[in-house]
Amino acid sequence: MKKLILSTALVVGIIAFIVSRQPPHEPASAFASTDGNCWAKGCIMLGKEHLEDYTCEHGNKYKVTLPEKIFNDLLDAICMVESECKADAEGDNLYFNTWNDANSFRAGAYEYIHIDFGGMVFDENSVALVLEDIRTTPDGAIKIYLPQAIGAYQLHKIYVDDVNRIIGEDRYIYADRWDPVKSREMATIYVQHYTNVISSFEFWRQIDQLEAMARIHNSGPDGWRNDLHWFVQFRGYTLEEAKQKITNSMDFWAKVKAELYK
Numbered sequence: 001m002k003k004l005i006l007s008t009a010l011v012v013g014i015i016a017f018i019v020s021r022q023p024p025h026e027p028a029s030a031f032a033s034t035d036g037n038c039w040a041k042g043c044i045m046l047g048k049e050h051l052e053d054y055t056c057e058h059g060n061k062y063k064v065t066l067p068e069k070i071f072n073d074l075l076d077a078i079c080m081v082e083s084e085c086k087a088d089a090e091g092d093n094l095y096f097n098t099w100n101d102a103n104s105f106r107a108g109a110y111e112y113i114h115i116d117f118g119g120m121v122f123d124e125n126s127v128a129l130v131l132e133d134i135r136t137t138p139d140g141a142i143k144i145y146l147p148q149a150i151g152a153y154q155l156h157k158i159y160v161d162d163v164n165r166i167i168g169e170d171r172y173i174y175a176d177r178w179d180p181v182k183s184r185e186m187a188t189i190y191v192q193h194y195t196n197v198i199s200s201f202e203f204w205r206q207i208d209q210l211e212a213m214a215r216i217h218n219s220g221p222d223g224w225r226n227d228l229h230w231f232v233q234f235r236g237y238t239l240e241e242a243k244q245k246i247t248n249s250m251d252f253w254a255k256v257k258a259e260l261y262k
Contacts, residue, residue: 074214074256074260078153079153081252081256082153083154087152089149089150089151091154092149092156093145093147094145096144097141098144099144101144112147115134116142116143117130117141151178151180151183152183153217155177160173160177160186162190163186163189166193191213195212195213207224210257215250218249219248222235226246231245
């Protein structure tokens with residue numbers, strides 16, 4: 001009987017040892033790593049479909065667990081939601097009913113302008129043909145709109161400015177927003193940078209990382225946040241403005257998620 005007890009104890013001990021040597025199970029998450037420091041040190045996977053080891057910029061290798069959807073899938077989904085990946089897409093228009101109002105607001109800030117006049121639409125290249133008529137047209141007789149978001153990823157000028165600030169050089173110009181390759185590059189740089197910033201936060205593992213990335217692209221560096229009072233306290237938003245910002249970014253993620261997992 002003693003031998004049986006000892007044998008049983010030995011078997012149990014061996015099993016316990018084997019189990020203890022297994023890596024802890026982690027829920028599937030975008031770019032999950034068995035080394036939590038990898039994110040904090042600035043590592044990010046970009047479309048590595050068959051990857052066992054990933055070398056961070058500082059040279060150390062970390063084992064990674066591939067997510068169901070990788071970063072390139074996310075960019076594809078964002079592109080479809082933003083514009084159906086149309087390189088000539090325009091959005092977030094500002095509307096005016098008089099030439100003077102539109103032209104004064106434009107003042108170098110928006111290089112693209114469209115005018116609906118007399119049943120025809122003119123752009124900045126053809127507006128000179130009817131400029132005198134437009135100037136003397138009564139208020140409300142024309143519709144002028146200035147697109148703010150440009151290209152497949154619907155990038156604003158401030159997005160381009162921030163990307164150039166991040167990389168430390170004026171690599172991109174505003175016209176690059178029309179270029180599907182360069183606009184994707186800018187989206188990658190922008191989302192990667194701000195994702196790496198928040199990846200060192202203690203709660204990073206508890207949030208949906210793909211959701212955070214999509215909402216950052218849509219609503220800026222703080223777009224992933226859900227705390228109304230944080231926006232009020234640290235960004236000077238009114239409560240209503242904070243609600244709207246969070247709602248907009250969550251609605252955007254819902255569309256991206258549907259596209260991502262369809």
